[in-house]
Amino acid sequence: MSNIIPFNDLQQMGAALAKSGLFGMKSAEQAIALMLVAQAEGQHPATIAQDYDIIQGKATRKTHSVMARFQAAGGSVNWHTLTAETADATFSHPQGGSLRMVWTIAQAKAAGLAGKDNWKNYPRAMLRARCIAEGVRAVYPAAIGGMLVAEEAQDLAPQQPPRHMGNVDIVEPDDKLLEDAKAAANKGRQPFADWWKQVTPLQRESLRSHIAELQDLVAKALPAPDPAFVAAIEASEGVGDATP
16 A cells, blocks of 8 residues: 555645644645655655744754654764753764764854844754754765754845836937937948037937937948039039030
8 A cells, every 4th residue: 555645635734734824834835845855755744744844935854853863864962062152962873974063152153143032042952953953964964855954044144035126217319319319320420429429428328229220320321522522523514514
């Protein structure tokens, strides 16, 4: 007989857990996702209420759950000191060896943690949680499963919602400015460059949406004829004319 809980049943269980509001899960989807993780690890989906917390929208493992998993897998912990100033313990596991882990209130202060309410009110519990998390993660990481413990997640800066920078206002040039720009562009590259230097930055910005059009006009503009050449052509028009 299979121990896998059908997905339809998980949906009903997830909805009930979220609706109860007892375990920090704000939606059925959060509960179902954690149930699937628990089931993949061979646990009954309902154990998520005992083993997980949702902190700032992220799934975390409860510290006592990490310890229970570590010890169930053959690990052991020998506490040397556990006070409001120091948490000092040796973590051992047949596959990971032994490691002595120390967390002190001085470390918490250096990391900017000691001023938080949880650290001020429950320093020993917070030091213990940090010591367990780092010790188990180093010696037998399978017991923590790549997650943070709840106390670590609580120390993270809260996620800020994305800021709405407001709607972008497109500034269009007034008709006179646009006409002047086109007139300058029709005279060629240098006349347009000279005209562009004379306008204000705000006027230039208002013309940005017309840059392609103005560049096209500049490219099509013929160079202005030499005045002397024009005068010579006009003078030559009368040569050889005869009055009938």
